Structure formats: structure tokens, C-alpha cells
Amino acid sequence: AQKVTxxxxxxxxxxxxxxxxxxxxxxxxxxxxxxxxxxxPSGELVFLIRRNSFDEQNEISGRYSWNFxxxxxxxxxxxxxxxxxDSAVYFCALMxxxxxxQLIWGAGTKxxxxx
Amino acid sequence: xxxxxxxxxxxxxxxxxxKSIKCEQNLGHDTMYWYKQDSKKFLKxxxxxxxxxxxxxxxxxxxxxPKSPDxxxxxxxxxxxxxxDSAVYFCASSxxxxLATSGYTFGSGTRLTVV
Numbered sequence: 001a002q003k004v005t006x007x008x009x010x011x012x013x014x015x016x017x018x019x020x021x022x023x024x025x026x027x028x029x030x031x032x033x034x035x036x037x038x039x040x041p042s043g044e045l046v047f048l049i050r051r052n053s054f055d056e057q058n059e060i061s062g063r064y065s066w067n068f069x070x071x072x073x074x075x076x077x078x079x080x081x082x083x084x085x086d087s088a089v090y091f092c093a094l095m096x097x098x099x100x101x102q103l104i105w106g107a108g109t110k111x112x113x114x115x
Numbered sequence: 116x117x118x119x120x121x122x123x124x125x126x127x128x129x130x131x132x133x134k135s136i137k138c139e140q141n142l143g144h145d146t147m148y149w150y151k152q153d154s155k156k157f158l159k160x161x162x163x164x165x166x167x168x169x170x171x172x173x174x175x176x177x178x179x180x181p182k183s184p185d186x187x188x189x190x191x192x193x194x195x196x197x198x199x200d201s202a203v204y205f206c207a208s209s210x211x212x213x214l215a216t217s218g219y220t221f222g223s224g225t226r227l228t229v230v
Contacts, residue, residue, distance in 0.1 A: 033218070102160060
């Protein structure tokens with residue numbers, strides 16, 4: 001079965017705290033892609049990162065970092081020193097090469113950053 | 116220049132009406148998609164076209180009909196609208212080439228409200 005699980009439905013932290021959003025995926029494919037998207041209150045879907053299955057290097061972009069672990073099928077997202085503008089729904093997604101590159105979405109984690 | 120533009124942004128209509136949502140991308144991508152996001156933020160693929168050819172057609176009522184006049188456009192026509200069709204509809208595009216994929220670029224969404 002192909003599946004993406006974001007077990008945290010909602011997370012609430014105080015500004016400046018670090019927060020990690022979990023993403024666990026299931027696939028039998030050897031080639032796949034993992035994504036994170038942000039959906040702020042304004043509603044648009046904003047691409048954050050893409051990771052290929054054959055590239056397990058972690059990535060850092062400013063306050064954002066991603067930890068890809070094939071051994072545990074996880075692709076977790078950490079925001080360091082969170083800010084109110086980080087408040088959004090964050091989606092993890094799996095793209096399967098063997099299924100017309102269809103995206104399989106997690107249910108999303110709503111992140112609330114309190115001032 | 117907006118990469119993926121969809122119109123209208125908001126659409127309020129009565130049950131039983133027929134309506135269309137238009138989508139255009141200027142990224143030169145070869146694949147376009149329609150997604151539906153329900154009130155719980157769950158994203159579900161509806162259709163996908165690759166170079167004007169339908170490649171994904173999920174279980175969607177046949178009141179929904181996509182039309183792709185060329186690879187830069189994918190419109191969604193909905194007949195006999197029902198209350199349950201109320202949702203946000205996202206258009207997206209992607210470029211897939213061998214093992215590489217750009218991920219999806221999304222339009223800003225169309226909030227459809229059926230009254």
C-alpha cells in the first residue's frame with residue numbers, strides 16, 4: 001500500500017520554540033519523491049522541498065530543515081525559532097514514478113505559532 | 116507573471132447550475148492536474164492530463180468533465196452542481212522527464228460554494 005501518515009493533526013507552540021512535524025510514508029517503489037508543501041491561511045499551496053529516494057542527505061534552508069531517513073521511512077520537517085508567519089497547514093506528500101507521478105498526500109498538520 | 120493561474124478565485128452558485136473553472140500554466144510543463152480539497156483540508160486528485168491526454172481519472176462523478184485544448188490549459192466543467200461539490204479546487208502542473216520531476220506548481224485555488 002502507498003500511504004503518507006502525518007500523525008500530528010495540530011501542533012501549537014509559542015513563538016521562538018523549535019517544532020518538528022512528522023511524516024511517515026509507505027511505498028514498495030524504489031524510485032520515489034517526497035515533498036513538503038505549506039498552506040497558509042490565505043489558502044495557496046506553497047512548495048517547500050523535494051527529496052529523491054536515492055538522496056538521503058538532509059537539507060537546511062534558513063530556519064527550515066528536513067531529515068530524510070529511508071530506514072524508518074520518515075521525512076520529518078523542523079522549524080527552528082518558529083515565527084507567527086509559520087502558522088499554516090503543512091502537507092507531506094509522496095510522488096510515485098510508477099503511478100504517473102501521482103502525489104499521495106498526508107492529511108496535513110496544522111501548526112499554530114502563538115506570539 | 117503567474118505560473119499557474121486559475122479563474123475564478125471564488126464561485127458561488129445555486130444547486131443545479133453548470134459552471135466552469137479555467138486553468139492555464141506558462142511553465143511549459145507537460146502534465147496538468149485537478150485536485151479537490153474538502154473542508155477537512157484533505158487533498159484528492161481528480162484528473163491528470165499529460166500532453167492533452169487523460170492519464171488519471173479518479174472516481175469522480177461524471178458531472179465533472181475536464182477539457183484540455185492544449186498542454187497549457189486544463190479546464191474543469193461541472194454539471195448539475197450539488198451541495199457536496201462545495202470545496203476548494205486546485206489546478207497544478209508538473210514536468211516529468213525520466214527520473215526527474217519538478218514536483219507540482221499549484222494555482223491559487225477556486226473556492227466553490229454551492230447554495
